[in-house]
Each structure stands twice: as structure tokens, then as C-alpha cells.
Amino acid sequence: MTLDPNWVLVGVTTVYTFATIAICWANWRSASAAKGQAEEMIRQYRDSKRARIAIRFDKKCAVDRNIVLKNVGKEDADEVTLSINNEFIEALQAVWPDNLLKIGISSTIHIAAGQEFWFFVGFVSMIGKMAVTKANVKVSYRAGRECYEETATIDFSQYNFISEISNKTVSANGHHWV
DSSP, rough: OOOOHHHHHHHHHHHHHHHHHHHHHHHHHHHHHHHHHHHHHHHHHHHHSSSOOOEEOOOOSSSEEEEEEEEEESSOOEEEEEEEEEEEHHHHHHOOOSSHHHHHHHHHHHHHEEEEEEEEEEHHHHHHOOOOOOOEEOOOOOOETEEEEEEEEEEEEEEEOOEEEEEEEEEETEEEOO
């Protein structure tokens, strides 16, 4: 039995066609994976260099208490707003009606990369009189075209142990010992 050369050509063409389809499909999958990887790298790069606001407690001396916002990112943060739970604000109002924190929560600020903003909450003696000492802090801001939000809870009653030692004087909660 002899093979018809036309059928051999049909068989070779069929195998070649399926092989071409398989190669095209593999190339498409490879290109899709490469595109996904490139998009992820771009996302990670943008995320690593964007503005990023860190919220923390700090003090300038043993008796003051502050909320500090610091831009730890590499770009500026725009339209930064600070909000704190109403229970904390009302408790602060009760012991210090003219507190400066209410100015901070009604402001919109710009924080440059590396810059800090300090919001004075009050003195230890005031905070000790407050019915609510836990502040739920939320910071909203814009970085580039995206909007972000950071949150933190600061319980000011937990910082009464803070003390300082300078020039042979120990200071804790406003009391000085030599």
C-alpha cells in the first residue's frame, strides 16, 4: 500500500497548524503574565513612594500629651484631615473648654514628606480628669490621585508611667525630684 502524497501533506499541515496554535497560545499566556508582573511592579513602586501618614503619641515634656502626624512617605500629603471620636472630644471639652485640638480637627492641612504636625491634647492633670481617655484617631489624605485613610487608637491613660531624667533631676507627671 502506498501513501498518497496529498494525504501526507494534509497530515503535515494539520500537525503544523496545531503546533502553531499551541505556540500562539503559549506566547499569549506568557505575554499576559509579563503584563501582570509589570502592572504589579508599577503598583508596588507607586505604593513605596507615596505619602504615608503615621499617627503616634508623643510629648515635649513630662506633663504634656500630643497626637503627632508624620508623613513617613516620599511625597507630600494633601488635604489632610484629622478626626477623633466624639466621646473623647466631649470629655476633653468638659475639662478644657478652650482646647486647641478642636482647631486641629476642623482644619485641612498639607504635610510635606518627612514633616510632622503636633496636636496638643492637654496636660496630664487634665487628662486624668477626663471621663474618656481613649482617642480613636482617623487621618484622611490625598497622595497623588489616590485617597488614603490611616487609623490609630491612643489611650492617654496608659502613658502615666512616662518620666524623664535630665541634669540629675527626675520628672514624672509634673513632679520633680532632685
